[in-house]
Amino acid sequence: MKKVLLAAWCIAVSLDCFGGGKLLRTPSVDVVPRPAEMTVSEKGVFTLKPSTKIVFASNDEALLNSARFFNSVISPSLGGELTVVCDGKKASKNIQVTLGTLQAEEYQLSVTSQGVQITAGSPAGVFYAFQTLRQMLPAAVFKGETASAIELPLVEIADKPHFAYRGAMLDVCRHFFTVDEVKTFIDILALHKMNRFHWHLTEDQGWRIEIKRYPELTRVGAFRDRCSLEPGAPLDAQPYGGFYTQDQIREIVKYAADRFITVIPEIEMPGHASAALAAYGFLGCKGEGYTVPDIWGVKEDVYCAGKESTFEFLENVLSEVVELFPSEYIHIGGDECPKARWKECPVCQQRMQQEQLKDELELQSYFVQRIEKFLNSKGKKLIGWDEILEGGLSKTASVMSWRGAAGGIEAAKSGNYVVMSPNSHCYLDYYQTQEVEKEPKAIGGFLPVERVYSFDPYEGLNAQQQAYIMGVQGNLWTEFISTLSHAEYMALPRLAALSEVGWSYDHRDYNEFKQRIKSLTGLYEALGYNYAKHMFE
Numbered sequence: 001m002k003k004v005l006l007a008a009w010c011i012a013v014s015l016d017c018f019g020g021g022k023l024l025r026t027p028s029v030d031v032v033p034r035p036a037e038m039t040v041s042e043k044g045v046f047t048l049k050p051s052t053k054i055v056f057a058s059n060d061e062a063l064l065n066s067a068r069f070f071n072s073v074i075s076p077s078l079g080g081e082l083t084v085v086c087d088g089k090k091a092s093k094n095i096q097v098t099l100g101t102l103q104a105e106e107y108q109l110s111v112t113s114q115g116v117q118i119t120a121g122s123p124a125g126v127f128y129a130f131q132t133l134r135q136m137l138p139a140a141v142f143k144g145e146t147a148s149a150i151e152l153p154l155v156e157i158a159d160k161p162h163f164a165y166r167g168a169m170l171d172v173c174r175h176f177f178t179v180d181e182v183k184t185f186i187d188i189l190a191l192h193k194m195n196r197f198h199w200h201l202t203e204d205q206g207w208r209i210e211i212k213r214y215p216e217l218t219r220v221g222a223f224r225d226r227c228s229l230e231p232g233a234p235l236d237a238q239p240y241g242g243f244y245t246q247d248q249i250r251e252i253v254k255y256a257a258d259r260f261i262t263v264i265p266e267i268e269m270p271g272h273a274s275a276a277l278a279a280y281g282f283l284g285c286k287g288e289g290y291t292v293p294d295i296w297g298v299k300e301d302v303y304c305a306g307k308e309s310t311f312e313f314l315e316n317v318l319s320e321v322v323e324l325f326p327s328e329y330i331h332i333g334g335d336e337c338p339k340a341r342w343k344e345c346p347v348c349q350q351r352m353q354q355e356q357l358k359d360e361l362e363l364q365s366y367f368v369q370r371i372e373k374f375l376n377s378k379g380k381k382l383i384g385w386d387e388i389l390e391g392g393l394s395k396t397a398s399v400m401s402w403r404g405a406a407g408g409i410e411a412a413k414s415g416n417y418v419v420m421s422p423n424s425h426c427y428l429d430y431y432q433t434q435e436v437e438k439e440p441k442a443i444g445g446f447l448p449v450e451r452v453y454s455f456d457p458y459e460g461l462n463a464q465q466q467a468y469i470m471g472v473q474g475n476l477w478t479e480f481i482s483t484l485s486h487a488e489y490m491a492l493p494r495l496a497a498l499s500e501v502g503w504s505y506d507h508r509d510y511n512e513f514k515q516r517i518k519s520l521t522g523l524y525e526a527l528g529y530n531y532a533k534h535m536f537e
């Protein structure tokens, strides 16, 4: 590989000798999400050459990651990586990186004819500065065209995110995505300066995380028999499924952390638990006769809230989960839990009597609060879908609002922290056009890019209540999405629009976004991402 790169570099140099081989500055500087402040000089360039160095003041591994990332972007064009030095010495014509007294994700990027200066509040800010720099490269770099030098436009940028939480959820249960595919999804988040990956790991239709103490969860629960997730469609050719080993989980958590993305695992309870019940029948009220379902939808069989053995199981599972994920939050689902089984179950009813719970909603609240106490004992915080409000919510749990924004508004008003991901604006599995016959099958709905872009996570809240809105998240459920290419098509460019809601909340402009996103699609194409084109028609 090195020989090939060296050869490419020699060719590039020789081209330069013949008066060519320089990749000219991009005509327009289009950064997504939109920076808080940016001034572009129409004239002049900084010329990035193989001799340009990236200079840090220390050899902090988190900083070096940004250099590795930027080198991976430009080395195919320049025929080699820029030298990284960690002595902090100032010299012209370099990319000089310093940490200053800015907010953690904040950065300033100054490109003059004499060099590039990055100042950031933390290594995350440095990473975002390099992401911005990447979007300012000539399109030829994305295509891997070789050159002796790359021109950068002269800019002054001062940038920071509005919301601390900027996330996306991927459902790997209705359909399974490989480790490499999950990494690509994480790359897409990083490109848009998003910093949370919500990983939906357990469902009725599949349990996807190895738990050492309960091997049947993945031996049985990770696979469904010949089935189809669409009524009337042909059956799978063979049993369908898959799971991630704990080593693979660690690999993905590290991959995300290297890109300043926190992975939040979701272990669903008390509903959406059929795969776990199929593996260990004692977890359900009936105690036996469960299978991994062959169709989606809300299932009446859920974890028994009466038996102590259910809580023992979940605490053992979560004990392994908290060791794998450094995230301060663990998502426990909590959505769509029918109460039919609990109403018929003598053990559940006995629990309600003992705990003086007036109905099954309060039993669910008991369930969630008991799990929250356990997570707190492990130094973690609980977050769940907005149904966890039903029957009473603890003061300390956080809510992810999906059935519109109402649950999030209610939670923020009562002083609970909230992530807004309402299906009205954030459901990336919805159709992007009303001409659905021309589209790959989706779950329904209609959510064009412009509507995502228009989302106001603060709507209906006063200034004091707004402080409880941590941020926004796009959700990609995969009932009808079985390939990464299809997932990309659903996510892009709507995720780019959502990234501006999260990062550029108070300085957004949709018409301007429509122009800037065109440049970004050049990068999508070079990276091989499949994206929807409705907004350009």
Ligand SMILES: [Zn+2]
Pocket (backbone or CB within 6 Å): 284, 285, 303, 304, 305, 306, 307, 341, 342, 345, 346, 347, 348
């Ligand atoms: Zn029960």
